[in-house]
């Protein structure tokens with residue numbers, strides 16, 4: 001693998017399925033804290049991070065994304081572990097590289113929203129550039145195939161990320177994605193289709209959206225981005241039921257509740273697998289070339305995306321086959337005592 005591989009994979013309409021969502025998954029499992037959201041599990045339990053990469057590849061991910069989301073200087077300082085900044089980055093990159101090598105997948109480094117960038121305060125821009133620089137250099141040294149710069153609200157910060165990858169990334173391709181928010185504009189007031197176009201013109205290999213919006217509210221905007229851009233577009237929604245009134249997972253309310261679900265009640269807002277399938281089919285139809293799921297992702301969702309994109313992942317062997325179920329399955333195979341009587345007993349008339 002090397003720095004030409006992302007381009008090769010996406011040439012002539014090629015596609016890549018990419019698992020994200022490591023942060024939420026480890027929070028859910030009890031290995032990092034909601035609020036600070038620092039991927040401490042990388043240095044506390046590296047074996048678990050390796051295992052999750054392997055599981056996502058099994059489900060169809062073609063990229064091992066190094067788990068350095070929020071492993072930047074600002075967040076490490078927030079939890080008093082700034083001195084372990086380099087260690088956490090290099091460890092995450094090495095784990096991802098190891099799994100990518102063993103599975104024939106690509107390895108991506110990852111930089112993200114700094115949490116301190118302010119559009120109208122140039123002094124923050126210099127600090128943010130320094131944060132990007134050190135992480136990009138570690139990505140290069142640890143053998144990343146490309147670098148993902150993600151979760152930006154502001155065009156200005158995304159541009160700084162792209163510039164840092166161009167300047168310090170030794171020619172590695174950049175995938176740059178934004179959070180789409182309550183409106184279709186960036187935090188600094190540019191329509192996201194325009195922002196993606198500008199980042200593409202600036203030299204990013206892939207541009208698009210990750211996180212923040214669920215499938216239903218990401219799709220319409222993706223169409224606009226696709227129309228504005230010439231090259232590959234990325235789509236990695238959160239698997240939550242966002243709506244026109246509540247377009248992001250930051251604002252959705254759980255059914256029957258009148259308070260924000262983010263983050264602890266988000267499980268009550270999860271999409272069904274059929275909704276993820278519909279999303280993947282719509283993306284494929286639209287020509288989205290870089291596709292996956294962000295925070296809230298699990299292997300059962302990613303397997304569907306991979307399957308729709310024709311990837312035939314190992315986990316497909318265990319895809320649902322309800323015709324073989326003794327109550328809901330093939331009536332010719334099973335006794336009507338179960339397929340009729342017990343079915344009606346436990347499920348009523350639901351088909």
Ligand SMILES: [Zn+2]
Pocket residue numbers: 020021210211212238294295
């Ligand atoms: Zn996310």
